[in-house]
Amino acid sequence: MRMLINEPERVVGDALRGMAAAHPELLVDEEHRLIVRRDAPVPGKVGLVSGGGSGHEPLHGGFVGPGMLDAACPGEVFTSPVPDQMTRAAAAVDGGAGVLFVVKNYTGDVLNFDMAAELAEDDGVEVARVLVQDDVAVTDSLYTAGRRGTGGTLFVEKLAGAAAEAGAPLARVAAVARQASEASRSFGVALSSPTTPAKGGPTFDLPAGELELGIGIHGEPGRERRPVMTSAEIADFTVDALLADRMPTGPVLLLVNGMGATPLLELYGFNAEVRRVLAERRVEVARTLVGNYVTSLDMAGCSVTLCQVDEELLRLWDAPVSTPGLRWGR
Incomplete structure (x- = not known):
């Protein structure tokens, strides 16, 4: 097993210690598995909390900070955090205006x-919940009833986080999050399997010369396997799958996301092909984000997420954000 770790059972704790050392603007509680912005709770501001299994970094801990999440709850690798973590997080970020849970x-x-x-x-904490279920590849899977929550989570957390930072009340922040969730569609492709520290090997078998279309972020099966395709062919298939599920009637935010082991050289080339297909389908792209944001450990592959936006959502997207994983405008 060639991994930059000490022991498999220490991976998450070690990562949290390293995150604390790198980001003094965050409060990182290794014992209780919490990542909280240092100025929390902000009086009168809605607190945003999300979380999930580790292995998808920078989601969610890397999105804690002004303009996005107030706290994140990391579970073990590919394993949900526990209720005590989320309850502690809600208490830590409640500034009197309530707390929104963003849940994949x-x-x-x-x-x-x-x-x-x-x-x-x-x-005594007022809580609202928004569910993210943006993956169009499959309905029901090893981990879900219904559609999986994937790349659209980034859009939900950023847009709702901007609304909360601007002082919107809980009902409005939750409405923005729901609008972003309902407007988002994602589709992923795997070129290799992820390797979990506990197993020390691939989580599924993907023969040489094949790829999986519609993969989930835990390595769950997708729609089908095919012989390796070119970047242009993958872009055609992926965008057509997204547009078949929902054809945008306005401009979109575009996320071209790497699954953890895909270099930017390949992702930018793939983005060029995605933009080509969207232009051919007459879909207007308002903003584009390219990089490894919602990952699956060391999986090679990519995903594409489209989120239809109006003027307000675009303004919220452009609003300042300052987190380890996403930063602009400050």
Whole structure:
């Protein structure tokens, strides 16, 4: 096993210690597995909390900071955090205006965030929840009932985070998050399997010369396997899958995302092909983000997310953000 780790069971804790050393603007609690912006709670501001299994970095811990999340709860690798983490996070970021939970649609995440919301409300914290289920590849999978939450989570966290930073009340922040979630569609492609530290090898078998279309961010099966395709062919297939599910009636935000082991050289080339297909389909792209943002450990591959925006959502996207994983305007 060639991994830059000490022991598999220490991977998440070691990463949290390293994150704390690199980002003094964050409060990182290794014992309770929390990442919180240092100035939390901000009086009168809605707090945003998200989280999920580790291995998808910079999602979610790398998106904690002004203009995005107030706290993130990292679970073990590909494993949901527990309700106690989320309840502690809600208490840490509640500035009196309530807390929004942003939840990816995976069974463990949904159950644990629901339980945490009940516990937080028992403690006097007003909680709203928004579910992200943007993956058009499959309905129901190893981890979900319904569609999986993937790249659209970034758009939901950024847009809702900007609304909260601007002082919007909880109902409005939740409405922005729901609008972004409903407007987002994603599709992923795997060129290799991820390697989990505990297993020390690939999580699934993908023969040489093949790729998986519609893969999930935990390595869940997609729609089909095919012989390796060119970047242009993958772009055609991926964009057509997205547009078949929802044809935008206005401009979109575009995320061309790497799955962890895909270099920017390849991602920018793939972005050129995605933009070609979108132009051919007469889809207007308002903003583009390219990079490894919602990953699957060391999986080689990519995903594409489209989020239809109006003037308000575009303004919220352009609003300043200052996190380890996303930063502009400050």
